Amino acid sequence: MVSLRHFLIVLAILFICSSLLSGASSDGASGSSIYEVLKVNGLPMGLLPKGVKNFSLDNSGKFEVHLDQACNAKFENELHYDKNVSGNIRYGQIDGLSGISAQDLFLWFPVIEIRVDDPSSGLIYFNVGVVSKQFSLSSFETPRDCLAVPGPDLQYGRQIVETVNKVRSGKLRYELDQDTALRTAL
DSSP: OHHHHHHHHHHHHHHHHHHHHHHTOTTSSTTOOHHHHHHHTTOOGGGSOTTOOEEEEOTTSEEEEEOSSOEEEESSSEEEEEEEEEEEEETTEEEEEEEEEEEETTEEEEOOEEEOSOGGGTEEEEEOSSOEEEEEGGGGSSOOOOEEOOOOOOHHHHHHHHHHHHHHHTOOOEEEOTTTOOEEEO
């Protein structure tokens, strides 16, 4: 009887330990991949490049993805992925995004939101702060290969975003310099 009691205690301890360890897993999604998490949330699996193995996801939808290195992937436009990508995921949308930049007209812009409003439209929207660019949803069906590169120079893209935000808020005005008759933005 004592040996059965010890056996049941050991079995209960093992069960509790295995439950605790599975709850603390680094993928945060009970063994699923980040690609499955995207799909379950109505987003295409190809939003992230091939080879993501380490990610975390909490109950509120906050996620973090770790890549081996920063890299670029070619879609309709080129996307740059930093070594760490994070954001908040909910059905059809990722907001609070950091770690992804999109190239447009030779400038790099930080992507702050990705959304799919209506999957039947076949469109996905990337918000880069200045505008939302629309792309074909089918372009992001499968994860792409990602070529290792240094991070993009976001200086000019950020300056454009800041200037447009000032224009939108009415804080940008033009002043005529009487000495040089040049317009300068304040």
